[in-house]
Amino acid sequence: MKPLNYAILKYFTTVEEACADDVIEALKGQYGNFKGLRKPAVIEAVMTAEANGLLEETRYDLDKNKELRVYYHAHKEGADTINSYIK
Amino acid sequence: MKEGFSAGAVSNVQLLAAKDKLSSSFFKRGIIIGLLSGICYGFYSSFLTLGMSTGIWSQWYGPNTVLPALAVTYMLAALGSAVNDTISAVWAVIIAATKGKLGDFFRTVKTKPGAMIALAALAGGPIAGTAYVACLQLAGSIVIPITALCPAIAAILSRILYKQKLTPRTILGILICFAASFMIASTGFGGGAPKGLVLGMIVAFVAALGWGIEGCVAGYATCMVDYEIGITIRQITSGLTNLIVLVPLFGIIAGGGLGLSFDLIPAAVADGHAMMWFVISGFFAVYSFNLWYKGNSMCGTALGMACNATYSFFTPLCSWVILGLIFGQEGWAIPPIAWVAAVVMSLGIFIMAVNPLDFFKGKGGAEA
Numbered sequence: 001m002k003p004l005n006y007a008i009l010k011y012f013t014t015v016e017e018a019c020a021d022d023v024i025e026a027l028k029g030q031y032g033n034f035k036g037l038r039k040p041a042v043i044e045a046v047m048t049a050e051a052n053g054l055l056e057e058t059r060y061d062l063d064k065n066k067e068l069r070v071y072y073h074a075h076k077e078g079a080d081t082i083n084s085y086i087k
Numbered sequence: 088m089k090e091g092f093s094a095g096a097v098s099n100v101q102l103l104a105a106k107d108k109l110s111s112s113f114f115k116r117g118i119i120i121g122l123l124s125g126i127c128y129g130f131y132s133s134f135l136t137l138g139m140s141t142g143i144w145s146q147w148y149g150p151n152t153v154l155p156a157l158a159v160t161y162m163l164a165a166l167g168s169a170v171n172d173t174i175s176a177v178w179a180v181i182i183a184a185t186k187g188k189l190g191d192f193f194r195t196v197k198t199k200p201g202a203m204i205a206l207a208a209l210a211g212g213p214i215a216g217t218a219y220v221a222c223l224q225l226a227g228s229i230v231i232p233i234t235a236l237c238p239a240i241a242a243i244l245s246r247i248l249y250k251q252k253l254t255p256r257t258i259l260g261i262l263i264c265f266a267a268s269f270m271i272a273s274t275g276f277g278g279g280a281p282k283g284l285v286l287g288m289i290v291a292f293v294a295a296l297g298w299g300i301e302g303c304v305a306g307y308a309t310c311m312v313d314y315e316i317g318i319t320i321r322q323i324t325s326g327l328t329n330l331i332v333l334v335p336l337f338g339i340i341a342g343g344g345l346g347l348s349f350d351l352i353p354a355a356v357a358d359g360h361a362m363m364w365f366v367i368s369g370f371f372a373v374y375s376f377n378l379w380y381k382g383n384s385m386c387g388t389a390l391g392m393a394c395n396a397t398y399s400f401f402t403p404l405c406s407w408v409i410l411g412l413i414f415g416q417e418g419w420a421i422p423p424i425a426w427v428a429a430v431v432m433s434l435g436i437f438i439m440a441v442n443p444l445d446f447f448k449g450k451g452g453a454e455a
Contacts, residue, residue, distance in 0.1 A: 003191040005313045006198070035187055036313065047113050048384050052310030060106050068105040085199050085311055 004036045006086045008045050009054060012074040013082055017058045019069045020046060046072055054078040113385065121382030121394025124375050129401030131171075131371035132231070133409040136223055138364030139167045140416065143354050148224075158341035162351070164220035165213070165337050169329030170355055170362075172212060174369030175376075176322035182373065183319050192316045200308040204317050205324045207305035212325025213333045215297025218290045226287025227406075227418055232267060232399040232429045233291040238392035239435075240299025241306070245389075248303060256438060263435025270428035302383065302392045309384040318377040393437055399429045 002010065004027070011026055012018060018026075020042045031037045036045070049055045055072040063069045074082060138144065147154055147163055154163070183189050195201040222230045239260065309317050330352070338347035356362065375398075383391030403421045411419035437443070 001194065003194045003198075003313065003316070005191075005311060005316075006195075009311060033187075043109075044113070044385075049310055051117075051385060052307075054310060060102070062102060062105070068102075068109060070106070070109070082311075087198075 001030065002086070004031050004034050005045055007031065008042065009049060009074075009082045010086055012049075012055055012072065013079045015073075017071045017073040019071045021063070021069065043070075046070075049078075054082055117382055117385030117391070118394055120378050121386060121391050122397055124378035124382055124395045125397035126401050127371045127375035127378060128395070128398035129405035130409075131368050131375045132219075132223070132398070132402045133405040134364050134368035134371060135167060135171050135220065136406065137410060137414065138171075138361045138368055139163070139220070139224070140410075141364060142358040142361040144358070144361055147351075154347075155341045155343065158337065158343060158347065160224065161217070161221060162334060162337035162341050162343075162347070164224060165217045165329055165333040166348075166351055166355055167220045168213070168216040169326060169334050169352075170365050171368050171372055172216065172322055172329055173326035174365050175372040176319070176326040178370050178373045179315070179319040179322045179377070182377075183315055186315060188313060188316055191313060192319050195312055195316050196320060200311045201320055203308040204305050204312060204320045207301040207308070208321040208324035209328060210297045211301030211305070212321065213328045215294040215301065216325060216329065217333060218294035218297065222287045222291040222294060225283030225290060229284070229403070229421065230287045230291040231402045232432050233288055234294045234298070234399075236292065236295040236432075237298035237302060238389060238396050240295055241302040241392055242389055244299055244303040256442065260435045260438040263431060263438065267428040267432035267435060270424055270431065302379075305380065306383040306391065309380045314381040314384060315377060317380050318373065321376060321380075322373065397433060399432055403429070 007027055007030070008023055011023055015022070020039055023042050023046070024037055024039065027037060035041065046055060050057060050072060054074065055078055056075045058071045058073050060068060060070040140148065144163070144167075146152065148159060152159060180189070180192075183192050196205075219234060222234070305317065305321070312320075334352065335345050335348040338345060338351070341347065343350075379391065379395045382394055385391070386394065403419075403426075407419045407421060410416045
């Protein structure tokens with residue numbers, strides 16, 4: 001089992017793009033009881049990764065509840081960095 | 088990057104407004120966190136100094152001390168850092184446990200980013216921490232603004248280690264910082280300067296170098312490691328290294344051998360009055376470094392460090408209020424030129440870290 005932050009970053013290396021809801025959905029099986037998997041915390045973790053060049057924003061829209069949904073992906077350099085640090 | 092629209096949703100303007108609000112609130116939160124780390128640093132420094140001037144410490148530092156001069160300046164500084172950081176580590180573990188992050192802490196320790204933070208902690212903890220305490224003891228809070236050079240040092244190191252750009256604005260900021268250092272140094276030319284000012288300034292620069300290394304290396308690792316886990320790794324590494332390596336080493340250098348540390352460590356821990364202040368300083372140290380890491384990870388290392396460097400204001404201010412006004416200790420008044428230098432240095436750090444025009448428009452970004 002990886003630390004939650006690692007699992008979030010690793011997840012982005014396995015998908016074309018994802019938003020916070022996708023991350024929560026994908027990781028809830030293993031990390032469902034972690035406070036860090038709550039939506040605001042996941043959004044902050046993902047935005048932090050973006051601020052440090054690991055992820056890149058791809059698009060944004062509104063979900064059916066009219067909530068903003070931002071999608072990110074791990075570009076090649078970001079994915080390489082993530083994979084070199086997180087095995 | 089492109090905008091999407093949900094079926095029958097809202098106008099493009101509302102969508103853009105929601106996105107701008109998210110980005111803006113994240114950026115502002117990062118800056119506020121960075122500034123709070125500077126405030127916590129001021130409290131941490133003041134209570135640490137208070138602890139180191141109370142009870143057995145006042146005897147060790149007093150005119151009738153039985154300790155060798157080297158032990159008084161450096162071993163006690165290392166001991167102060169060791170006690171503070173060890174208590175701080177306990178606080179960090181408690182906080183991590185309370186937030187359910189203890190499992191992730193143990194999982195992170197064994198990884199590459201965890202090891203990077205531990206190594207950065209050695210530079211920022213035992214080396215910089217001891218230098219910081221020593222410069223406070225030698226010259227008082229007047230030298231604190233020199234330690235605020237660490238963002239400039241981090242920018243230079245980032246250029247060397249990570250090939251990050253050094254823009255003309257960054258170089259200008261660095262020059263302003265060094266000019267401010269010279270302003271502080273000028274107080275040593277008069278008769279009213281503290282006795283250990285020049286040595287204190289040199290030791291303060293060592294602290295800046297250690298934190299510059301830490302900010303550069305740990306800042307890079309913190310975008311992967313949870314900041315509260317990162318800080319737990321840092322404080323445990325720093326506390327134990329100080330306690331097990333640095334204090335005995337200084338004891339040997341001071342001529343007291345290993346026995347001196349076996350005498351001093353239990354005596355320091357047994358002094359309940361002083362330890363009360365260390366418990367408080369350790370608590371503030373957690374949040375000072377914890378929020379520093381968090382701010383760095385959210386704003387980027389350069390801007391995060393610039394926000395944290397406001398401790399160049401808050402440390403003398405807290406020292407003057409807590410030590411001078413509340414506890415009646417003398418020597419904490421700040422010469423006007425030091426305040427001016429602190430302002431100039433903070434301005435230099437700010438210019439170096441972020442484009443002021445972008446910042447005041449609310450669109451600033453870190454540019455290491």
